[in-house]
Amino acid sequence: MYGLIQDLLLKYDKVFFVTKLFPQKEWDCFCSAFSKRTDGKAVFLLEEGIACPNNFHSFVISHEEAEECYKLYLTYEFSNRFITLADFKQYGTLFHYIETGILTEEEAIRAMLA
Amino acid sequence: MEAQYYRAMTENLEEIEQAGILEHKKIFLFGHCHATEELADLLLGKGYAVSAILDNNAVKHGNDYRGIVIQAPQEIIREAGEDVIVCIAARAYAAMTEQLRRLGFQGMIRKLVDYNSYADYSLSEETINRMTLRRQRGEILFSGLKEKYPDRFRFLCPFAALGDIYIMMSYLPHFLSKRGIDKCVVGVIGNACAQVVRLFGSYPVEVLSQRDMDEMIQAALYEQDADTYIPHQDRPYVVKLSNALYIKPITLEQMYCCGVFGLPWGTKPFEPVGFLEYGELETIREGEAVIFSPYAKSVTSLPAAIWEQVVAHYKAKGYQCFTNVAGEEKPLAGTAAISPKILEMKSVVERAGTYVGIRSGLCDVLKNVNARKIALYPDYNYSDTKWKAVEIYALDGWENIVVKDE
Numbered sequence: 001m002y003g004l005i006q007d008l009l010l011k012y013d014k015v016f017f018v019t020k021l022f023p024q025k026e027w028d029c030f031c032s033a034f035s036k037r038t039d040g041k042a043v044f045l046l047e048e049g050i051a052c053p054n055n056f057h058s059f060v061i062s063h064e065e066a067e068e069c070y071k072l073y074l075t076y077e078f079s080n081r082f083i084t085l086a087d088f089k090q091y092g093t094l095f096h097y098i099e100t101g102i103l104t105e106e107e108a109i110r111a112m113l114a
Numbered sequence: 115m116e117a118q119y120y121r122a123m124t125e126n127l128e129e130i131e132q133a134g135i136l137e138h139k140k141i142f143l144f145g146h147c148h149a150t151e152e153l154a155d156l157l158l159g160k161g162y163a164v165s166a167i168l169d170n171n172a173v174k175h176g177n178d179y180r181g182i183v184i185q186a187p188q189e190i191i192r193e194a195g196e197d198v199i200v201c202i203a204a205r206a207y208a209a210m211t212e213q214l215r216r217l218g219f220q221g222m223i224r225k226l227v228d229y230n231s232y233a234d235y236s237l238s239e240e241t242i243n244r245m246t247l248r249r250q251r252g253e254i255l256f257s258g259l260k261e262k263y264p265d266r267f268r269f270l271c272p273f274a275a276l277g278d279i280y281i282m283m284s285y286l287p288h289f290l291s292k293r294g295i296d297k298c299v300v301g302v303i304g305n306a307c308a309q310v311v312r313l314f315g316s317y318p319v320e321v322l323s324q325r326d327m328d329e330m331i332q333a334a335l336y337e338q339d340a341d342t343y344i345p346h347q348d349r350p351y352v353v354k355l356s357n358a359l360y361i362k363p364i365t366l367e368q369m370y371c372c373g374v375f376g377l378p379w380g381t382k383p384f385e386p387v388g389f390l391e392y393g394e395l396e397t398i399r400e401g402e403a404v405i406f407s408p409y410a411k412s413v414t415s416l417p418a419a420i421w422e423q424v425v426a427h428y429k430a431k432g433y434q435c436f437t438n439v440a441g442e443e444k445p446l447a448g449t450a451a452i453s454p455k456i457l458e459m460k461s462v463v464e465r466a467g468t469y470v471g472i473r474s475g476l477c478d479v480l481k482n483v484n485a486r487k488i489a490l491y492p493d494y495n496y497s498d499t500k501w502k503a504v505e506i507y508a509l510d511g512w513e514n515i516v517v518k519d520e
Contacts, residue, residue, distance in 0.1 A: 002237045074336040076245035077233040077351035080209045084352075090335065091344040091353050092374035097364075100372035100379055107361045114360035 001068050004059070005045075005082065012057070014042040014081050014113075017073065018050050019066055021087040026095060030085070031056075033109035045069065083112070115149050116274070116411050117441065123149070123203055123227040127156055130224060136162060139222075140197055144168040144214070145204030146184050148414050153203040153226055154182055168200070170213075171498045190219050201226050208233035231328045232350045249336055252329030256337070259301070259320065259330065266318070267298040268342040270331050272349040274303035274324065275412065276310050276456070277475030281370045282345045283314040284383035289343075289375040303327050309456045310479060313386035345374050359499040359506075366506055385482065392458035398465045403434035405452065405463055407471030409443050413503075414492040416472055416517055421446050424470060436466070438476075463487075473507050473514075481509055488513045 008015045018027065031053055034042075044058040047066035052058050061069065073084050088095070094111050097103040103111065115123075130136060141162055143150050146169040157164055158180060167179060168187040177184045187210075190200065198221040202210055207225045212235045214223060231248070234241050259268065269286070271279060279302060290298060300311050301320040308319045322330065331350055334342040347369040348356040355373040358364055364373070371377050408421050425448050428435055436452040437445035438459075445451040454462045456479060463469045463485045471477055473489040480487065489512050491504045508514045 002242070006237045071336065072242070074338070074352075075242075075249050075332070077208070077235075078237055078241075079212070079235055080206075080233075080351070083354075088352075089340060090338070090342060092347065092355050092369075092376065094354060094358060094373075096373050096376035097355075097358055099376055102364060102368060102372050102379065103358055103361065108358070111357040111361045112354065114357050 001061075001065050002072070004061075005069065005072075005078075008043050008045065008059070009079050009081060011041070012043040012081075013040040014083060015045060015079075016042060017045045017066075017069055017082060017084045018052075019047050019070055019084070019086040020049060020063075022050075022085040023087070027085070029105050030109050030112070033106055034113065037113060115152050119149070119227050119229065120152065123153060124156065126224075126226045127153070127160075127201075131160070135199065135222070135224070138197070139199045140165045140193060142166050142168055142190060142193075142198060142200045143182075144187065144200050144202045144210045145206060146171070146174055146179065147204055148412055149203040149227065149229075151179055151414060153201060154179060157201075169498075171495055171500075173495050173500050187213060188217060190214060190221075191217055193219075193221070196221060198222070199224060203227045205229040206233075208235040211235065231325065232332065248329055249332045252331070252333030253337070255326055255330045256333040256339075259299075262320075263299040263318065265297060267293075267295045268301065268334070268339075269298060270301045270327065270334060270342060270344050271303070271307065272327060272331055272344060272346050274307050275475050276306060277366070277478035278346060278370075279307045279310040280313070280386075280475065280478040280481075281367060281383070282374065283311055283317075284385070285371050285375050285377060285381065286314070286345070287384050288377050288381055289345075292375075292377070301327065301330070306456060313388040313457060313479070314384060315387055345370075347374055356497065359496065359501060363499075363501040363505045365508070386479075388457060389460040390455070390457045391461045392454045392465075395461060395465050398436070398452075398462065399434045400465055401467040402432070403436060403466035404428045404468040404470060405436050405438055405466050406446055406449060407438045407469070407474065407476055408446060409439070410472045410474030410476075413472055413474055414494050416490060416492055420490075420517055425449060428468075428470075433468070434466075438462075438471075459483075473503065473509075477507075477509060477512070482511070486513075487511065488515060491516045493518045 044052055044056050046058050046060050048060050048062055094108040098105055098108050141164050146167050154164055164182045167182050167184045169184050174184045200223045203226045211223050299318045302308050303324050308321050311317055311319045371381055372379050425446050435449040437449045439451045460483045463483050468486045470488045473491045477489050493516050494503055496503050496506045504516050
């Protein structure tokens with residue numbers, strides 16, 4: 001698992017790790033905004049059961065691998081280019097800005113991609 | 115910069131100096147921030163020349179600090195690696211190192227101060243093992259906290275900044291109500307932050323060291339503990355709220371109200387209730403005095419000449435002049451030192467009638483005091499964004515003045 005992450009970080013500018021914890025609505029919104037993006041090389045590491053548009057570079061990993069990956073992410077910051085999309089109940093998130101009208105959905109996704 | 119970090123930076127610099135690492139090297143610094151300026155001061159003071167300060171914020175490129183030009187990190191690849199050392203005194207050390215390596219820079223990179231224990235940009239077995247041990251230490255500490263406060267929701271504040279704690283506490287009761295939380299404990303770093311918590315009532319406060327806090331937060335994250343919340347706008351690394359600033363300016367107050375707590379903008383912050391009266395108020399002439407506050411640990415300082423002018427202005431008007439100092443800080447020339455506790459500052463400023471301070475967290479604590487309040491802003495950009503600090507930190511009811519370099 002760690003070898004795969006390392007390889008992806010070498011080959012791509014950003015690695016988005018998407019877990020089943022990430023709400024479907026936000027994921028749909030993210031995919032829509034990401035599709036319009038043209039800059040940078042990004043890859044998606046998807047927990048099995050999560051679908052993404054065909055034109056995205058992606059790797060599907062098992063639930064067990066996703067759990068391992070998530071635990072690693074929660075152990076330390078090993079890269080600022082590894083972005084995890086999960087559920088965020090322990091701290092503030094960009095989605096709070098959408099709920100409170102500070103950012104539009106599209107702006108929040110752009111911020112996430114920044 | 116906090117004294118402990120400054121000490122560590124000085125010691126690390128002396129260590130690499132004694133090892134001869136700086137000899138015949140072109141020295142670059144990375145990340146234009148207050149700590150980097152202090153590092154530049156140290157190096158210049160020791161007689162070293164600093165070639166440039168690298169910074170990702172294009173707005174800063176071409177500016178200088180004490181004659182040291184600020185330029186894009188890409189410029190470093192023009193240099194022969196073996197003749198160059200890049201010294202970093204910024205929180206984003208790991209990210210900066212990776213950026214330089216990805217640019218192709220082969221030379222030496224040195225961390226002068228360890229601000230960020232969460233990050234190590236490596237997936238080597240050694241790193242994973244070390245960071246796992248760190249997390250496990252956190253689990254022991256976290257378990258102790260849970261045992262000490264078994265029926266309380268936990269807030270772990272990751273950064274020792276008075277302003278952050280003040281704003282956070284002013285919205286905390288709304289968050290407790292929103293989540294249906296009856297009882298909580300607030301974990302902070304250092305006694306000054308604990309005092310700010312106590313301004314807002316009788317919350318139990320747990321005072322921790324930075325290291326213990328970092329490790330405990332890491333454990334709380336790892337355990338995905340549903341009864342713990344980390345109320346900060348950009349720490350630790352899992353919090354991405356500051357990314358919104360790449361899209362639009364968002365004030366610090368909005369960051370806490372809306373971003374951190376998810377409360378509607380317009381939610382009325384709670385007022386502090388725990389201010390105390392300073393014991394020597396009679397030494398301050400009522401309405402005819404001014405309290406200066408020129409020191410801040412994380413904000414670029416203002417030139418001494420500015421403060422000389424400000425002091426001269428008030429002295430000419432016959433004001434009694436005080437400088438608020440702590441520890442080894444010196445009062446501004448021509449002013450008397452005064453060192454009230456944070457809880458006593460309101461009474462001091464209201465008695466004096468005028469407050470003039472660099473925009474620091476103390477301004478947040480004094481946000482609503484009944485006096486003339488002037489916040490001075492060095493003309494710098496907030497983090498690596500295109501927004502000026504005043505756009506993020508401006509205070510309602512204050513005179514917010516940007517001090518330009520010229």
